[in-house]
Amino acid sequence: MSEYYVCTGCALLCDDIEVETENGKVKTVHAACRKGVARMKGCIDSLECTVDGEKTDVESAIAKAAEILGEAANPLIFGHGNSSSEAQKLSIALAKKVGAYLDDTSSFCQGPIIEAILQEKLKTCTLDDIRHKADVIIFWGADPSNSHPRHLSRYSYFPRGKERQRGWEEDRTAICVDVRKSETAIICGDNRFYKIPMGEDAEFMDALVSALSSKVPKTSFGFDAKKILELANVLKKAKFGVICVGLGLIYSLKDLEPLFRLMDKLNEVSDFNIMPMVGQYNMRGFNQNLYEETGCINRVKYSPESGEAEHGPEFSVVEALRNKTVDAALIIGSDPLSSLPLSVSRYLAEIPLISIDPCRNLTSSRSNVTIPCALGGVEYGGTAVRMDGVDVELKKIIDTDNLPDVEILKKITEAI
């Protein structure tokens, strides 16, 4: 019988991956998408262990990292989406110990949706529920054909499920609401693609609520009312509906109230769930781990004296860097110099900076200390949380000389 591994290319955490190895390296990856294959084969720019640009041993780099964090008055610890839950818990403890700002990428992406789900303000389901039951699937500001390539084939559209034996041809309706005709919109088809102007998602949602209430929907941008009424009819008849929420929707909403209104109405007339289209493989794990510890999913600042966590936008990675309120930073499995606006992230290069990552990236190239770590799901195992909140065990495939981030964080904490 084949042995299956988990792909850590995104938060779908596909667990049906077969791998062939040769000379201690991943040679062939079966079943994963192209992004997953590239993730599991590893990068060609391995990170080296350095202090101030000079190669060194890992113990010296850990000692220097501990010195930087120990001396900083307001350090920032950021990243976590590509770390196991075990490493995330150690990072939370380290932040508490040194009185750090602690944040992850959910702070500027899926955070509000995950928070609402954990606070039970939004009804949700698992990906397996979608595969087996969903008959109406809305991709709103989401393009899984590019961001989560196996979402449609494994769960949301193409597979036959227990209650969806006739598959996509007859049993499922996929709908796309977006500002551009994405690859996913093309799969949904012209009749099921609702192209709306930039920033008008909230208004379109309220028009849809009107249509679901049997009122004539109106929009300031003149969207065809007939088309909205027709969409409302499809949604009303859904036996098991789901809205897959992408960044396009999240960035367009000032707050989640329009989504709450739409979900309330949909669940009055039908049965609908929310699926957050989480990117990094264990972003949700970090949100859940921090939520258990502090009641907040991200954006906290620990008091060095009391160990209490304060929470608010001012403690977000973006505001902390914009306002230059942090004086050192530890980045774990992330590249904020690539993923944040340069106007914000530029400040990172002005403060003592530590990078823990398997690969070289823009942030590591500006770091005073770089510590290579094992690649999660390939060179070490651990636990992660899928986008739908399901725990997944990762398995090690090959050996490495690099320590896993969980070990590096343990050693840094001990050294402070």
Place this chain on the structure above:
Amino acid sequence: MGFGQFLASPEIKLKVVTYRDVFQNTAQETSRFGEEYERSSAVIKLDLKDIAKLTIKDGETVIVKNSSGKVVVTAMKSDYEESHAGIAYMVNSPWSNSLVPDETGGTGVPKFKDFEVTVQGAKGEKVTGISEIF
């Protein structure tokens, strides 16, 4: 050398929407410093009408700038059937992020998918390399 080189290239204002691309994401997994990552990232997709206004050809480089930054990227004609003149698409990357303004209104969330830029033909200038971005 023709007289045309002394004329300023037309400059137009556009709104930018960023998006994800699986090919670029794959290249990123392999190497953030590789040619494939630059080739798939340093791109702006334009409507045919905007390409005509800029008096450039598909595949030529353009200067994209605003008060946050400036990059030279490859202009490509968008493959969308419907016209989207005035709106350009850039894949989420360090090139697009060098143009995202830092204003957040204190929310902690920059406008990654909605910002303004001016675009101008780069007259054969090379694409900005990843190490030149910072």
